[in-house]
Amino acid sequence: MTGPSGSEAGSDGDHPDRDGQAAHLPCRVVEGAAHPRSRRPARGAGEGGGLVLRGLPRRGAGTRSERRNASGARLRIRAAGFPAVKTIEDFDWDQQSAARHQVASLASGAFLLESRNVVLLGPPGTGKTDLATALGVIAAHQGHRVLFATATEWVTRLSDAHRQGRLPQELARLRRYGLIIVDEVGYLPFEQDSANLFFQLVSSRYEHASLVLTSNLPFSGWGTVFGDQVVAAAMIDRIVDHADVITLKGASYRLRGRGIDSLPSTRTDITDPAD
Ligand SMILES: Nc1ncnc2c1ncn2[C@@H]1O[C@H](COP(=O)(O)OP(=O)(O)OP(=O)(O)O)[C@@H](O)[C@H]1O
């Protein structure tokens, strides 16, 4: 499981907690060319001691309140379980100009206060995980607790809780996180039981707290992944009821400069269900 065991203290209320006083957004959305990759933060969100984020004051700098907010954000980012720390500033928009304005409007973080969801769709290597992480970093800056894991990891976590007879408690505990990120929906098919557990996660957060999901499949392919068209339809209905669906396009960023135009599995027919 990528995510932490959830050791942060939380209130017993039924609303997502916001830690700290962070009200402003230190991460800027930069209009213009992306930064060279060499300036990107070091990989390893878990390396909290060496965590470097643009927009956060350097340790010891700034007012006391800024230092407190920055330190809270660092802790939340470290606890989120991101595979690597990414920010919107790091993203190269050359290939994703259509998504750029959608993401820029999400950068205010207002979607979290409205318990709206974000779904990032697109072929492999187009930056879904990077953008999901960047939204998670924004949430952490704004005082929300965040957890990142792949869909398979979430199912493992929920299955464990179910087996131990504490699924309701686990879902209630997860509701205290302002943002849960589910990466890689559709990469591996689910068993029927797993699909039902995943549905319960989506359902328990519906209109209560935000989800960010990424998938390389259009919604029409989710029925196959979840092994049940009815469960998939009910789940998609809840997810997209209050959601921004962002479709990334093009060739894999991983293949840039490698003389490979496309991957055999690359789907280019992903469409926004709102269309
Ligand atoms: N627009 C971009 N700007 C900068 N880096 C990018 C961009 N798109 C992708 N990358 C880089 O390419 C690699 C793959 O990106 P990412 O993991 O976000 O893709 P993905 O869409 O999640 O792919 P997959 O479907 O295979 O999980 C990462 O190293 C990421 O940092």
Ligand SMILES: [Mg+2]
């Ligand atoms: Mg990914």
